[in-house]
Amino acid sequence: MSSRGIADKVAIVGMGCTQFGELWDRSTDDLLIDAVGEALGSAGVDRDDVDAFWLGTLGSGQSGLTLSRPLGIDYRPVTRVENYCATGSEAFRNACYAVASGAYDRVMAVGVEKLKDSGFSGLLRTDPPDDGTAPELSLTAPAAFSLLDPAYCTRYGVHPDQMREAMTHIAWKNHRNGALNPKAQFRAEVSREKIEAAPKVAGRLGVFDCSGVSDGAAAAMIVRAEDALDYTDRPIYVKALSLAAGPMRGGVDPAFDFTSFPEVVHSAADAYAQAGIADPRRDISLAEVHDCFTPTEIVLMEDLGFTDRGQAWKDVLAGEFDASGRLPVNIDGGLKSFGHPVGASGLRMLYEAWLQLRGEAGARQLSDPHTALTHNLGGRPGGCVSFVSVVGNELGIRG
Template identity: 65%
Template sequence: MAIRGVKDKVVIAGMGCTRFGDRWECSADDLIAEAAGAALASAGIGIEDVDAYWLGTFSSGNSGLTLTSALDVGYRPVTRVENYCATGSDAFRNACYAVAAGAYDVVMAIGVEKLKDTGHAGLVVPGPGGDGTAPGFSGPAPFSMLAPAYAHRYGLSERQIRTTLTHIACKNHANGARNERAQFRVPVRPEQVENAPLAAGMLGVYDCSGVADGAAAAVITRPGLAADPLYVKALSLSAAPADGATAPGFDYTSMPEAVLSARAAYAAAGITDPPAQLAMVELHDCFTPTELVLYEDLGLSPRGAGWRDALDGRFDLDGPIPVNPDGGLKSFGHPIGASGLRMLYECWLQLRGKAGGRQLEGGRGLALTQNLGGRPGASVSFVSVVGAEAG
């Protein structure tokens, strides 16, 4: 499969992100306006300068009119994108391609979700009909299978796998406590995590990401048109065949779509040693064992070593390769359509030295985002690499 990269052909000129959480005081329109306004301000342009829009939302709108009702965009084209929890990332991907193709000079990608108003958790709209053979899972259930499968394959005791998941939860809550936009801003203790009510399998409440409202936006343009750009190095999307547990080789310790999307992104960006070349990673920690498996799928740890690397602090805020320095889905929250752009927002802050109390040190100028949509065995995986400089 030929993938023609967009390395340094497009840049992020500005970004905006709302506070995530219980935003009862806001409508989806309000959140869109807040994120878009912040992105335009950081790019130093007006809304009249934007040629086209890509809107990502799972359940807060059915067309581009969701955006035009919130913003006065002057009859500009608006495309609504949906790809499960990777919705915001796919809006960004398509917006970048439009600029790289020369169709537009300046575009905007926006992701938004107003989940709290639905009264439901997780994915809130019914799926397509089937033949009755597909399993009926709650959100946490399929991801809960990752933990015992990983422990079995690599010979971990129940205590070892539990301690690893607890460390991941505590790490992300500690990071989120430093983030004024995060849904959950209080650090948690290991005993809180381990004594919390169970959601599925061995996963407790603190192993699961929060249901949140929120929006994030990015202004995308060509190099030379942005005053303080972030360069897009790679964009990659891989969709699984969705055969899930019926595939003979699938054992819940790896998600092939994540492996393949990362491999393609690394090739496009020229990355040969991810732990040495990446300054930070924002990955899809919808549940704590998802983060553990993704350490290895993204090549941040060798197979079977992710749990030990986590306990050794490799992915902590002060570790050699910080993962989810903004708190991740676990602490920042997970408004489905906004999460992928929220990940890019943290890269935007960190690589420009504007992340405040959680600012990372070091001279490496590349960051990665990985955004998952679906469930193990039936998901899409998006990976982006962005950098502070061209080349």
């Protein structure tokens, strides 16, 4: 799978992101107003100067009216999109292509989710009727992703205690990163002992192996690359956007063994081809990946080409993906610590890339980052959508 891509044709010139968390006193409208307002302010653009909007939300509103009403947008195109947990990234992808096509000069991608006022504990969604050939849909998300753990151990001969140690390190790392993030849902370091002693949710997944359920919104202002310096002296250029939707055969395919997401492999390969990245381990400065559960992040390190097959658990324990490691992953805390308001998560990842590549990440700022990868996963093992973006603070790829 490959596409021509739009490398260096569009740029992000402003971003905004709300606090993530249990925001009982903030409505969907409040979150949208805050995120959009911050993005407009950072780009120096008035709301009425935005030609079109793309809004991503899984269940916090229907149609473009969800955005146009609270923002008071008069008669502009507002497109509402949804693609499971890749919803925010889908809004961004569509907005970028609209500018690259020449249809619009200035567009905005927005993502929002309000999960804490639904009357339901967790992710509220309704699956359409099916023919019964997708058994994974009958499992809860923790149950489905818990299968990655024993499957990985079996395939690569990893002792369960070693895998448990690696999963614990992921949770410890991401909470430690999130403790430095003023907008994160959970802003406290958690000891390894506490992580391992936590009550179990599914399989060997404990409470600290699972991402948070939260409210939040994020937004990005997008223009043509050649116009970017009219808005900011530090734009972020889009190098690659790739989305892959799987055939959803994992539940009935004997070859599927829960140790890889084929959709991620395909979308990553496409993104690297678009961006001209020959070696992601060398060419990428930081990555924000979809750590919905701790074993997911371990598998993703291999699917994204950050390490060899069967090696991720060792590299995790060696600190390769820590803030001080060779490739920092989820430096803002990830889904695990920053939180996971579904429609906003993909844009939240880009928000961290925006801060890091502009040198504005504060206490968690990395030294001279130039290229960032973001990754979203929507669905379950065996049937999902995967999004990968690559962005950078220079035109071209700096090796």
